[in-house]
Amino acid sequence: xxxxxxxxxxxxxxxxxxxxxxLNSDAVREIHAxxxxxxxxxxxxxCQTAAGRALWKHAIHDPLADLLAGETxxxxxxEKIKNDRLNNAREISGVILAVRTLWFDSRLEDALNSPTAxxxxxxxxxxxxxxxxxxxxxxxxxxxxxxDFSGVLDVKTTILQAAADSAYDSQHIMSxxxxxxxxxxxxxxNDWMEKLETAGYIxxxxxxxxxxxxxxxxxxxxxxxxxxxxxxxxxxxxTVLLADFMNKPSTTLSNSVFQFYSDWPDHLLPSLGxxxxxxxxxxxxxxxxxxxxxxxxxxxxLRSLPRSLQTNPDDGKPCCRLxxxxxSGSPDQNVSHNGxxxxx
Ligand SMILES: C[S@@+](CC[C@H](N)C(=O)[O-])C[C@H]1O[C@@H](n2cnc3c(N)ncnc32)[C@H](O)[C@@H]1O
Numbered sequence: 001x002x003x004x005x006x007x008x009x010x011x012x013x014x015x016x017x018x019x020x021x022x023l024n025s026d027a028v029r030e031i032h033a034x035x036x037x038x039x040x041x042x043x044x045x046x047c048q049t050a051a052g053r054a055l056w057k058h059a060i061h062d063p064l065a066d067l068l069a070g071e072t073x074x075x076x077x078x079e080k081i082k083n084d085r086l087n088n089a090r091e092i093s094g095v096i097l098a099v100r101t102l103w104f105d106s107r108l109e110d111a112l113n114s115p116t117a118x119x120x121x122x123x124x125x126x127x128x129x130x131x132x133x134x135x136x137x138x139x140x141x142x143x144x145x146x147x148d149f150s151g152v153l154d155v156k157t158t159i160l161q162a163a164a165d166s167a168y169d170s171q172h173i174m175s176x177x178x179x180x181x182x183x184x185x186x187x188x189x190n191d192w193m194e195k196l197e198t199a200g201y202i203x204x205x206x207x208x209x210x211x212x213x214x215x216x217x218x219x220x221x222x223x224x225x226x227x228x229x230x231x232x233x234x235x236x237x238x239t240v241l242l243a244d245f246m247n248k249p250s251t252t253l254s255n256s257v258f259q260f261y262s263d264w265p266d267h268l269l270p271s272l273g274x275x276x277x278x279x280x281x282x283x284x285x286x287x288x289x290x291x292x293x294x295x296x297x298x299x300x301x302l303r304s305l306p307r308s309l310q311t312n313p314d315d316g317k318p319c320c321r322l323x324x325x326x327x328s329g330s331p332d333q334n335v336s337h338n339g340x341x342x343x344x
Contacts, residue, residue, distance in 0.1 A: 006084075006089070006090060006091070006092045006095070006291075006292075006293075006294060006297070007056075007059065007092060007095050007098065007290070007291030007292065007293075008058075008081070008085060008092055009058045015082065017074060017075065017078045019066065019071060019074065020066055020067055022067055022162065022163060022166050023066065023067060023070070023071055025162065025166070027162050028067070028159060028162050031155055031158060031159060031162075032070035032071065032072070034155075035047060035070060035155065036070075036072060039151070041257060042149075042217055043149060043151060043152050044073075045128070045213065045217075046068075046128030046129045046148070046152050046156075047068065047069045047070055047073045047128075047129060048069075048073050048077070049097055049128060049129065049213055050062075050065045050066075050068040050069035050073070050128070050129035051065070051066075051069035051070075051073035051074050051076070051077045051094075052077060052094040052097030052098060052101075053065040053069075053097065053098070053101055054066035054069050054074060055074065055077050055078055055081060055094055056094055056095070056097065056098035059098050059102065059289060059291060060098055060101050060102065061135065062101075062131055062135055063169065063172040064131045064134060064160070064163065064172055064173070065129070065131065067159055067163060068129035068131070068156065068159055068160075069129065077093060077094055080093035080094075081093050081094060090294050090296060090297040090298065091297050091298050091299070095291055095292065096282055096322060098289070098291055099282050099283075099287055099288070099289055099291055099292065100212065100213070100244055100282075100322070100324065101212075102289045103280065103286070103287045103289075103324045104210060104212050104242055104324075105132070105135075105136060106286070107242050107324075107326050108122070108132070108136065108138065108208060108210065108242060109136065109138040111208050111240045111242075111326075111328075112138045112139070112141075112142060112208065113138065116206065116238045116328075116330065117206050117208060117238055117240055118141065118206075119141040119142060119178075119206070120142060120205070120206040120207055120208050120238070120240070121142060121143045121144075121145065121201060121202065121205055121206070121207045121208070122139060122142045122143070122144045122145070122177075122207070122208045122210065123144075123145045123147065123196065123201065123207060123208070123209050123210065124144070124145070124146050124147065124210040124212070125147050125187055125209065125210070125211050125214055125226070126147070126148055126187070126211065126212070126213065126214030126217075127146035127147060127148045127153075127182075127210075128148055128152060128156075128213070129152075129156055130146065130210075130212070132144070132210075133146070133175045133176065133177040133180045134172060134173065134174065134175055134176060135176070136176060137176045139176055139177040139178070140176060140177065140178060141178055142177055142178055142208075143177070143178055143179045143181070143200065143201075144175075144177040144178075144179065144180045144181070145181050145182075145183055145196060145199060145200075145201055146180070146181070146182045146183065147183045147184075147185050147187065147192065147196065148182075148184070148185075149184065149186060150184035153182040153183075153184055154184075156182075157182065160173055179200075181199050181200055183195055183196050183199045183201075187214075187218070187222075187226055188218060188222045193229060203233060203236050203237070204236050204237050205237055206237050206238040206239070207233060207237060207238075207239055207240070208240040208242065209230050209239070209240065209241045209242065209243075210242050210243075211226075211241065211242070211243035211244070212242070212243070212244060213244065215227075215243055215244070215245065215260055216245070216246045216250075216251065216258040216259060216260050216261060217257070217258065217259065217260075218259060218260050219259045219260060220259065220260050222260070223259075223260035224260075227241075227268075227269070227272055228272055231269070231272035231273035231274055231329070232273060234273050234274060234275070234328075234329030234330060234331070234333075235273070235331055236331065237330075237331065238328070238329075238330045238331075239274075239328060239329050239330070240326065240327070240328045241269070241274065241325070241326070241327045241328070242324075242325070242326055243265075243325050243327075244322055244323065244324050244325070245261070245262045245265040245322070245323045245325055246258055246260075246261050246262075246320075246321070246322060246323075247261055247262070247263045247307075247310075247319070247320070247321040247322075247323065248261045248263055248310065249310050249311075249318035249319055249320045249321070250318075250320040250321060250322065252318060252320075253320060262323075263307070263308075264307075265277070265279060265323055265325045266278075266279040266323075266325065269325065269327040270327075273329055274327035274328060274329045275328065275329045275330070275333045276327065276328045276329070276333075277325065277326070277327040278325070278326045278327075279323050279324070279325050280323070280324045280325075281299070281302070281303050281321060281322075281323060281324070282299045282321075282322055282324070283297070283299035283300045283302075283303050284303065287324050301314070302319055302320075302321060305319060307321070
């Protein structure tokens with residue numbers, strides 16, 4: 001994090017892409033070839049985010065990320081980073097992913113260190129290639145549940161097993177969590193909570209929910225249904241939600257891949273039953289991590305504009321924002337929420 005401008009190290013290490021030997025083994029190559037041939041964009045997004053963590057390794061310690069991302073996604077993002085650097089871009093590709101990961105890590109750690117959520121269960125919805133269970137020792141007293149499509153979880157388990165069977169550094173493939181359970185489920189369906197409970201999740205126990213890079217892939221009604229289910233848990237036990245939300249202009253970014261948005265998640269979540277909500281924007285003091293020091297980069301310019309603006313008056317471009325939101329609620333704070341569950 002030595003570069004003061006755009007988050008890349010000053011040395012030239014980022015110029016060369018070094019791949020772990022295991023990525024070249026027949027077994028792992030074959031798995032990644034299948035991903036490219038058979039997975040849709042939803043599942044492939046798991047590898048894209050892992051590539052971000054792998055290439056921002058000077059900021060994020062995720063030694064399994066490159067193996068889980070695969071060569072194609074690593075090369076694609078590496079090429080973009082190189083071009084950004086050569087063009088002196090103010091925003092380097094992947095920086096949002098890096099900041100987002102670090103924000104979720106730090107909020108999770110703080111939550112688990114607080115008396116109300118100590119030893120809480122941790123559930124990752126749309127866990128993808130997330131390796132927090134292997135990276136974060138704050139999970140040592142937590143039962144961790146990773147929820148995703150069965151295809152994603154199977155591939156993840158197979159790659160991690162290949163790493164365990166090889167000479168890969170064994171300390172990286174040992175879970176630091178009290179327990180780790182993978183739960184194959186589609187959170188658009190009605191049965192995902194039942195599947196989670198069957199896997200061991202206890203609704204009456206304090207829980208931290210991690211929704212990182214997932215909620216905007218759902219439709220408005222699917223996302224609202226998931227958020228309502230989580231908010232309803234506040235009446236049973238201390239509940240913490242960590243989630244990132246796109247605002248409306250952001251959903252236009254990628255050929256309608258993104259659907260759900262909320263311009264005011266800090267109003268929406270209390271209307272559902274969460275009592276404490278804190279919203280941060282990329283570049284805020286708690287969502288910065290020394291990676292966004294240029295005052296003129298896109299994120300810092302957006303932060304200086306009112307959130308109600310959908311178009312930037314300086315350049316006429318849409319104000320695409322990613323909100324990082326922490327919300328919580330407890331039975332003792334609970335108030336009745338019979339009001340409308342519509343968006344603010
Ligand atoms: C952008 S990735 C994020 C993965 C992980 N949270 C991270 O930050 O690295 C989105 C993940 O959500 C999963 N996902 C998307 N829709 C889902 C659904 N309806 N049910 C379960 N998982 C889903 C995808 O398979 C993918 O692994």
